[in-house]
Amino acid sequence: MNISNLKPVPAGRVIRGGSFSWVLPYRAGLVSLVLISITLVLFIYALMAGETSLNPVQVFKSLTGSADWATNLLVGEVRLPRAVAAWSAGAALGLSGAMLQAITRNRLASPDILGVNDGATFMVMIMVMFAASPVVGEWRISCGGALLAFSILMLLSRNVGSHGHRMLVIGIGVSQLFRSVNELMLSRGHIQHATAVYVWSIGSFVGRGFEHALPAMFGLLICVPWALSLQRHINLFSFDETIASGCGVSVKSVKLQTIFVAVLSAGLGLSVGGPLAFLALAAPIAVSRLVRSSKVAVVGSLLTGGLLALGGDLAGRMLLAPIELPVGVVCRIFGGLFLLLLLVLPKRNAG
Amino acid sequence: MKILFVILGLLTACIISLGVGGGSVSLLHVFDYLSGRPLGDDPEYVEMVLVSIRLPRTLGAILVGTCFGLAGALLQTVTRNRLAETDLLGINGGAALGVVIGLTFFGAETVSGYMGWSFGGALFGTMLVVAIAGRGGITIPPLRLVLTGLAIASTVQGVIGFILLQNQNSLDQFRFWVLGSLAGVTLDGIMASLPGTLIGILIVIAITRSLGALRLGDDVAKGLGHRPAVTRFAAIAAVTLFTGSAIALTGPVVLLGLIAPYAARYFVQSSMALFFIVSGIMGASVLLLADSVSRIIVRPYESPVSVVVVLIGAPLLIHIARSPKQLSSLNS
Secondary structure (H helix, E strand, O other): OOHHHOOOOOOOEEEEEOOEEEEEOHHHHHHHHHHHHHHHHHHHHHHHOOOOOOOHHHHHHHHOOOOOHHHHHHHHHHHHHHHHHHHHHHHHHHHHHHHHHHHHOOOOOOOOOOOHHHHHHHHHHHHHHHOOOOOOOOHHHHHHHHHHHHHHHHHHHOOOOOOOOHHHHHHHHHHHHHHHHHHHHHHHOOHHHHHHHHHHHHOOOOOOOHHHHHHHHHHHHHHHHHHHHHHHHHHHHOOOHHHHHHOOOOHHHHHHHHHHHHHHHHHHHHHHHOOOOOHHHHHHHHHHHHHOOOOOOHHHHHHHHHHHHHHHHHHHHHOOOOOOOOHHHHHHHHHHHHHHHHHHOOHHHHO | OHHHHHHHHHHHHHHHHHHOOOOOOOHHHHHHHHHOOOOOOOHHHHHHHHHHHHHHHHHHHHHHHHHHHHHHHHHHHHHOOOOOOOOOOOHHHHHHHHHHHHHHHOOOOOHHHHHHHHHHHHHHHHHHHHHHHOHHHOOOOHHHHHHHHHHHHHHHHHHHHHHHHHOHHHHHHHHHHHOOOOOOOOHHHHHHHHHHHHHHHHHHHHHHHHHHHHOOOHHHHHHOOOOHHHHHHHHHHHHHHHHHHHHHHHOOOOOHHHHHHHHHHHHOOOOHHHHHHHHHHHHHHHHHHHHHHHHHOOOOOOOOHHHHHHHHHHHHHHHHHHOHHHHHOOOO
């Protein structure tokens, strides 16, 4: 189940010039282009579809501000902010999953299984219960909760880079613990607060918009370059820590930085619309299948995560219309099946 | 000798469960009531609280606790995995899905009404686990089995959410039930759950010897004249009966099937029959105590009992997963 089992595949065409050489990752580039175009199509569709369906011309007009007042309002104030929020949440989670999976050398390591989601929910809940005028899902709070949960997990599982499923099961224990404390708080909390947190904890983009997406977007502006700068070093981890350190990587520092970026982006992604189950797990795996490379795909996972969240939100809106299905429920159903397939299919397919 | 302690523990837990909770009825009243002495100033009130509120709850806790304890012990013996538990393997989720389907689409409203649905769902969950765990005759590694259960449980939760969101009516009914609570238990419900549990216990009695032989491996068991496939099938049937009847009564109680056999191993080393008996009693005692705690922990509200059980069970899960010894001692 870990990356090191994969056969090395050339990541692209090698360009040589004198004593310099550069690998042109054409396949990764192609995949990214395809992902971006699908995302754009989905984006436009998300602006068009809904109770009042619009045609592309109306959408285009309202984006430039020249449509009638109602259409402008619908697209500019409701659908566009929501689509942006969904995309940014998914992108941050996809990035987080890619980093976690690479550094733990474990395909199944993802914020949801490791208890990070429930830790973040715990902090958000505490804040809502005890703050005077609570904002549900403030990014600082959910990042703090994510860090807290992951620190507990690191303490309990000693070595984060361990193979196998031990860390994951400990993570399941940690998340169960957080969840039960959360339920305890819900059962004694003020009912109004409880409902607000409950909706958030299912995972939903209803009423989420630019102001919720903004911190995640800014965070991504920091996290993505940071992750890209770590990418080369993390790839060496896929062999062994000793080999990585033999190649001149400062193992400890890279590990800590990677974990920090992963947990930070998980917290940011969660803060937008609550936990989206298994999205962070699925995005990097899907990308590495598409690119046919075992290397950590920062950009690819980001794009796939955004695509999946946007698509999931859209599916939740459309599937049972006029009833809206929270995106968290959609993620649970498809993500759970995806994880089941990963576990059940023979290993050569699951890798 | 040790089993005496276990039984004493159960009796103490029963008395605590009768003596704790809302209404000014204390442990002293319980003793007075049990020994037939006069019951203070307002005997009718005391008797009402004891007999019509706390007694069904206590009986319900004993029934459900025994069910989950035995189901956990059976699963752990059959899969040779100390992490095997109805909730971690996704069987609870299956039963819950069955109940939701019964509630929503077929108008089942009482415990006896959704009993069948609960059985069906539990059977579905068990079959899924068996299909996945038994693929190609290889026993699946313990930790991997838990992840498989997580995937099943999570998918099922999503489907439950999917169904409930379209039906506000069943959402209201379901909400009190889903967290696992003994607050709504009635004597009628207990009577509806009893037959399934009793049949399950009869099955356990019948297959205890074969399960003991299975511990030595399939070949030895066959040599001793047992039929491993039949034994496993019977064990799975019993797990389904236990989970189905318990879940129809109280909703899913999480991780109890992990705690009870773990505690039982402290008292029983070798005897299979004693291991099952003590696991059942332990399940009942732990649930009784947890239920008593759940009544006072967030006063004046009441917390779902499952939450209290998880507060004990989750650290235990982490402990078992952390220590290679715990995992390897049963899975050879």
